[in-house]
Amino acid sequence: MKTLVYVDHFRGDPQPASWEALGVAKGFGTAVALILGTGLDALAKSAFEFGADEVLLAEDGGLSDYRSEAYASTVSAAVKAQAPDLVLFPTTSRTRELAAVVAVDLNTGVLIDLVDLTLDGDQFTATRPIYEGKLLEKVTCSARPVIATLRPRVFPKPSRDAARSGSPAKVAAATESPVTVEGYTLAENVVNLTDAGVIVSGGRGVSNNPSLTPPAGMDEKQAEIWRAQQGFKLVGDLAVVLGGAVGASRAAVDAGYIPYANQVGQTGKVVTPDLYIACGISGAIQHLVGMRNAKLVIAINKDPDAPIFQQSRYGVVGDLFQILPALTEAFKQKLGR
């Protein structure tokens, strides 16, 4: 059984779930890593250390920026040459479309955002969330290879063995694309909730601090957003101390408190952190579906009847504006940060 694993990265910074995919591939047999772009030596070294049996590099200036057409043509050609049974990607916004396009080229099925993948005889059974995670479906694919993306932080990450090494092989790069990349505006703070080990999230409740007086001249809505932003500062302070990311409920995003990139739940943003701290979030069904796979959930809310408490291991019924700063301070001291 041979699996080709696509190592997703942005300018040399790997999506860690690529290594999780390598671990899954190793479990089935031979794992061949495929990396596209420029300056790939460090990534190739990491791929060997995480268990790749072979590493293929499509290194070309024409692949320095991700464009689905060129990337897909390169991956499809490598898949045809390697003839694997399975092609795995970590799920990112890039790989959703890349896997989809490769599946068109190879006239095969594409299985997105898997949380389980098993092999019985020669039949793969994949499990994936549908209806925003309210249900799981088990699916199979009648064609080969099976193209699949794996949800980050669900499959175990293989241990890194610095003694493992090898020589990567070159594969051809297809660089033709009808799409021109004009430029990037990189976010100052990249919000990557799907990779986060710790998430501190805020909801509508973060705007409810009555002791704050907004600057003069703001209308009611502006004042509400200003209040919420002060609340999210407290959420952010705790996230920083814990080395985590800031999340938000849909209600907070819809109210304009924080960008959509921070939203947990309601498609796309299902998170699986080790620790999830929900502040001022009542727990609408979409939010609960988005975070219920967190290992440890803590809720801080004024309302003792908030549904979020039913999903939480520990709860504090109280004022988040008092609890959060105290919690940040206590962690600072305990963790020496």
Added chain:
Amino acid sequence: MKIIACIKQVPDSEAKITASGEQVSWGEAPLVINPFDEYAVEGALQQKEAYGGTVTALCIGPESARDALKHALAMGADDAILISDPALPALDTLGAAHLLASAIQKIGGVDLAIFGRQTLDDGSGVTAAQTARILKWPLLSLAGQIKVENGVCEVSRVVEEGRQQVSATLPAILSVVQSIGEPRYPSFMGIRKASKAEIPVWSLADLGVTAPAAIVTRLRLVTPPTRDVKCEIISGETPEAIAGILVEKILAEKVL
């Protein structure tokens, strides 16, 4: 410009979704236009307003999916087409993309076909990309802003790392994200117009294709395991006391 908005009908996001044997059940919850596809319609209408032309809403689904198309019409789309056929099997994403590509070709002269980023039901978010590859049109995905000038479409893509500006010559396939702008509410006039609209139905024969065989098939549905936790409420005299206890509890769980 000739603009297509590709939409799907799904159960409302508030619906309680359960497995009823091999079938998905959403109880009494209404079927609605996929919320992300409302942004596709909004994006299409914005382009029409900026550059002139027409917006056609396109949907694969059963007869009931007419309601989703009527929503698009009420928002301001000029016309709508339903792809529906009793012979249509359970489609996988590739099958759906082939049907949409055939329909876009049959419509002819299309400049832009705009999709939502994903659907609430299947959620794969791959149909735009697959349709683009089948048509061999450029894919400008996850667009937060769209500009068309001299037959070139420039898009600001909202990606994990920030924004990526890309451009391509029309015709092109786009998918849009929320930054495109809140979908407009159907107007009173729009609703009246939509209620009277004739929505043509295109069968597989109309598209000149046979039913695509599904490569990916569902074996069964599984209800996600419920979280079996008992919440322990931490209380104390002061916020500091509560925080102190909570930190000890969290550290004892060894998740950090």
